[in-house]
Structures are given as structure tokens and as C-alpha cells.
Amino acid sequence: MNVTRGFMGRPRVHNEGLPPGQYDAGDDWPVLSAEVTPDLSPAEWTFRVDGLVEQPRTWDWDEAHALPASAYEGDIHCVTSWSKFGVRFAGVSLDAFLDVVRPHGSATHAVAYSHTGYTTNLPLADLTGGRAWIAWEYDGKPLPAEHGGPARLLVPHLYFWKSAKWIAGLTLLDHDEPGFWEQNGYHARGNPWEEQRYSGD
Amino acid sequence: MTETFAPVTRFAVPGRIAVSNRTAAVWQTATLTEVRRETPYASTFRFAVPDWQGHLPGQHLMLRLTAEDGYSAQRHYSIASPPDDPGHIELTLDRVEGGEVSGWFHTVAEPGDVVEVRGPLSGFFAWPGDRPALLIGAGSGVVPLMSMVRHHRARALDVPLRLLVSARGPAELIYAREFGAETTPVFTRSAPDGVPVGRMSAVHVAPLLAEQPEGGWEAYVCGSNAFAEHASRLLVEAGQPVDRIRIERFG
Ligand SMILES: Cc1cc2nc3c(=O)[nH]c(=O)nc-3n(C[C@H](O)[C@H](O)[C@H](O)COP(=O)(O)OP(=O)(O)OC[C@H]3O[C@@H](n4cnc5c(N)ncnc54)[C@H](O)[C@@H]3O)c2cc1C
Numbered sequence: 001m002n003v004t005r006g007f008m009g010r011p012r013v014h015n016e017g018l019p020p021g022q023y024d025a026g027d028d029w030p031v032l033s034a035e036v037t038p039d040l041s042p043a044e045w046t047f048r049v050d051g052l053v054e055q056p057r058t059w060d061w062d063e064a065h066a067l068p069a070s071a072y073e074g075d076i077h078c079v080t081s082w083s084k085f086g087v088r089f090a091g092v093s094l095d096a097f098l099d100v101v102r103p104h105g106s107a108t109h110a111v112a113y114s115h116t117g118y119t120t121n122l123p124l125a126d127l128t129g130g131r132a133w134i135a136w137e138y139d140g141k142p143l144p145a146e147h148g149g150p151a152r153l154l155v156p157h158l159y160f161w162k163s164a165k166w167i168a169g170l171t172l173l174d175h176d177e178p179g180f181w182e183q184n185g186y187h188a189r190g191n192p193w194e195e196q197r198y199s200g201d
Numbered sequence: 202m203t204e205t206f207a208p209v210t211r212f213a214v215p216g217r218i219a220v221s222n223r224t225a226a227v228w229q230t231a232t233l234t235e236v237r238r239e240t241p242y243a244s245t246f247r248f249a250v251p252d253w254q255g256h257l258p259g260q261h262l263m264l265r266l267t268a269e270d271g272y273s274a275q276r277h278y279s280i281a282s283p284p285d286d287p288g289h290i291e292l293t294l295d296r297v298e299g300g301e302v303s304g305w306f307h308t309v310a311e312p313g314d315v316v317e318v319r320g321p322l323s324g325f326f327a328w329p330g331d332r333p334a335l336l337i338g339a340g341s342g343v344v345p346l347m348s349m350v351r352h353h354r355a356r357a358l359d360v361p362l363r364l365l366v367s368a369r370g371p372a373e374l375i376y377a378r379e380f381g382a383e384t385t386p387v388f389t390r391s392a393p394d395g396v397p398v399g400r401m402s403a404v405h406v407a408p409l410l411a412e413q414p415e416g417g418w419e420a421y422v423c424g425s426n427a428f429a430e431h432a433s434r435l436l437v438e439a440g441q442p443v444d445r446i447r448i449e450r451f452g
Contacts, residue, residue: 034326200225
């Protein structure tokens, strides 16, 4: 341990919900994306699941909204070290989409891609079992464009770069294939509790 | 099953360089050697990092401070110095009201102090000095852009480079004394006599896009999120292709 002379940090209340190296951003919700915020209307938005599935399918806004509604209330963690507690998202569980397309037994990973071309990779196990959503509401209101509206992927148990904004689809694969930040040095999985920030962590 | 996917905007802007995952994963000690005041609210901190593997202008690093009880705070900082400064890096930090890390730098830090860094990180905002670059920044967002300007100067590159930089007033313009003909400052609150006061607008961006260099500009935008949104919209409205705009948001 390399102690920094005279550094005490902020007075800390021990917070069980805070993964190592993170701080509580409170009411702030920083925006971190490397691209121009797209002007994407619900009417233009579609979501597709293909690759190693029995029945590839594309949903439009109304078709996706016809699936059973599902909400997430809990915490989110960004690799840039802020965490945000007790946030509320609403949308549809990813399981509902996967039930329709029926993944092949050989599918182990997915690449999520956005309407802007951003990509991120995830193990399929991180997207199933009620742990991932397509979210279009934040705090009871439509998801703002700068936070990925009209709809984003939400995988709250991983660092937030995995929750691709302006989600356009998932391609299921039988191997792992690094996405945008993963090719730029970030960790393949990104579990905040294990501080998997950069490749090699 | 034959739906075609037509993205509304294109992005998929590839990283400019491959990042060494090995160096990015290792914490190194950085010894503060010099503190230079830039403005009343920003100072430059120079460090000796003997094993620094080098970086490209635009890259950032992760910095960690550790308290005696083991608590540590980590923040990202852009690298201000150019690559040709072996064994040394410079960071420029804004003094953030109530800021945990910037607060330590602005009130406690002095030469001889040791902190930890890992990096350089991200190949996305990097500029190897190859393509014409149009740089737009505000506040401390000018830091990674200054690394590019310094690199351009140090290597006497002839690839076109322009910097548009926004500050509240002349006293708050970081690196003011280093800017040359490549730079146009925009002042939002107060300006020298005869210089207009106001937000960056199409008036500033359009002329730069009108004088397109061969191959067009690669645009680099850096600053707060609000500024990044504003500046990137100005660029798109002026005709800059979205897939040639790289944005670094400080949060
Ligand atoms: C890629 C990247 C590059 C960057 N480059 C630079 C750079 O070159 N120069 C630069 O100056 N900055 C840069 N930043 C911003 C930098 O990372 C820090 O966010 C900034 O220095 C503030 O950190 P801090 O610890 O001083 O403030 P923090 O302690 O993080 O506080 C930030 C704000 O939140 C409030 N706050 C947060 N938590 C609490 C709490 N628990 N209690 C009370 N208040 C709280 C503070 O009052 C303050 O207003 C960069 C960011 C990124 C993502």
C-alpha cells in the first residue's frame, strides 16, 4: 500500500452497497459516451436478436412494449468510479425477448450493438435469469437521449459501459468477441465487485 | 428475416491505436516534481514516472490516492504533456469545489509527494499526429487537446491543426501564454476590449469547416457533458460527419 501524504479522503460512512474504488455520485448522473448523441425517435427504434438462435426477430417500439413490463430498482456502477443508488428503470426483461428467439445450446456470449454502431460483449449468462433489461423509462419518465433513450440495454450488475445506450440488437455467438471499449483496453466482463476495470484486472 | 439495419447516425469510430493492456493494468508510482499555476482555478502538476511507457496526445490515465486507513480514491485525468518528454508526465487539474482528489492536489500536494498512476488508457481520443485535427474544448477540457498542440509544435508537423477553446474570461484561459495562431479563444463572461463575449456558436465553427483540409478534419471535442453536447451539435450542423467526431466527457 502506497499511502499518500496528507490524504485522508472524504469522511466515510461505511456503505455495504459501494463496490471497491467507487464513490456515491448522489443525485448526479454523469454522461459518458464517446459519440454524438443521436436523435432517434421511438418510431425509428428497433431491437433485433439474431446469431445462434432458432428464430431471429426484430421488434419495433410497439411490439417491444407489448411484451410483459418489468422494472429494475437498485444500484448502477460506472467504471469511471461513480455509483448511483436506488435508481428506477422500467422496460422489458431480456428473458422475454430471448424466450421468443430461443437461443441455441451452443450460444455462450452476445455482442450488443447500438443504433450508433457502438458495441459491447457479454457472457449470455449475464443477460438471462432476470438480470438484464431493455429499458425505456428512468424514474417514471422516458429515458433521456443522452442516457441512451429511447431505449438502452441495462445490465446493472456489471460496469455501466456494458449497458449499451441506443440499443439496436444482440448477436448471439459461441465465443467471446471484444466490443468497442473492450478493444480499447477495458475488461471483457466488467464485474464492479471484483474491480474488473481494465483488461488484465 | 431480411430486415435491413439502417443506423440513424453512424459511429463505430475505431480507436486510433492499440492500447497495451499490460501497461494499463500496472500501478506505477509518480513523484511530483513541480507545480505550476495556470489560472486562479487550475494548476499543472509535473511528475517523474521513470517506467512510463509513453502515450499519445489525447490519452488519459487513472490516478489513485491512498489514505492511511487504506481508503483510496481513483480519478481519470487527461495527460497534458506531449509524448516527447521521457520519464515525465504532466496533468492539469481544475480545483473542484469540495473535490476529494483535486482538493488534495490544490491544498496539500508539494514536490516530493508520491501518487500512483496506471495507463495510458484508451486509444479512442488519441491523436497520433497523422490527420488534420479540429480541436474544440472548454475549461479543463483543453488539457488533452494541449497535448496535441504541443506534439504538433514539438515535432514541427505540417498537418493542419486548429483549436477553438472556450473559457469564462482571459484570466481563466488555461495555457493562454502558450497558444499561437492555431488557437481561437471564445470568452463567455468577460473578454479583452474589442473581443465579443458569448457562447461558442456556428460563427466560430462554420469558418473552420469551410476551409476543409485535404481529407477533411478529424474533430476532437472535450469538456463537461453540457459543453460536449453543445459543441458536437455545432459540428454536426456545420456538416462535420458524425463518425469523425471523437468526444471525451469529463462527467
Ligand atoms: C477521461 C477523463 C479525463 C479527465 N481529465 C481531467 C483533467 O485533465 N483535468 C481535470 O481537472 N479533470 C479531469 N477529469 C475529471 C476528474 O476525473 C475528476 O472528476 C475531477 O478532478 C473531480 O474529482 P474530485 O475528486 O476532485 O472531486 P469529487 O470528490 O469527485 O467531487 C466532484 C463533485 O461531486 C461532489 N461530491 C461527490 N461526492 C461527494 C460526497 N461524497 N460528498 C460531498 N460532495 C461530493 C463534490 O462536491 C464535487 O462538486 C477527467 C475525467 C474523465 C472521465
